[in-house]
Amino acid sequence: MNIGYVNVFVSDLEKSVAFYQQKLGLELEMSEPNFGYAAFHAGTIRLGLAVAGSDQKSLIGRHTGIGLSVTDLNQEYATLLEKGVIFSEPPTKQPWGGFMAIVEDPDGNRYYLDQYETTHN
Numbered sequence: 001m002n003i004g005y006v007n008v009f010v011s012d013l014e015k016s017v018a019f020y021q022q023k024l025g026l027e028l029e030m031s032e033p034n035f036g037y038a039a040f041h042a043g044t045i046r047l048g049l050a051v052a053g054s055d056q057k058s059l060i061g062r063h064t065g066i067g068l069s070v071t072d073l074n075q076e077y078a079t080l081l082e083k084g085v086i087f088s089e090p091p092t093k094q095p096w097g098g099f100m101a102i103v104e105d106p107d108g109n110r111y112y113l114d115q116y117e118t119t120h121n
């Protein structure tokens with residue numbers, strides 16, 4: 001058994017697709033506005049965006065627990081800041097040996113942005 005996809009709830013599919021595609025640079029696999037769903041290629045799994053129903057609004061704007069990996073966090077941080085991406089935590093060295101920041105999408109859904117092997121102090 002493998003994880004095939006994870007879904008994150010959003011309020012506006014078009015706005016969210018633009019953010020994930022244009023700002024984060026993820027490859028859009030499909031978008032179905034009438035169904036309220038889009039999916040992005042995210043390595044070996046798919047990252048899905050689902051428009052939250054009226055009973056799911058509390059699932060928007062939370063820490064997702066999802067980690068996005070990059071090879072150079074300082075460079076990615078600078079690039080994303082230039083694009084207007086919001087970080088709730090800047091890059092910091094972690095006790096587990098990695099280098100991590102926390103990035104937010106337009107709905108306030110938060111993701112880890114990690115660099116596992118680092119030479120940063």
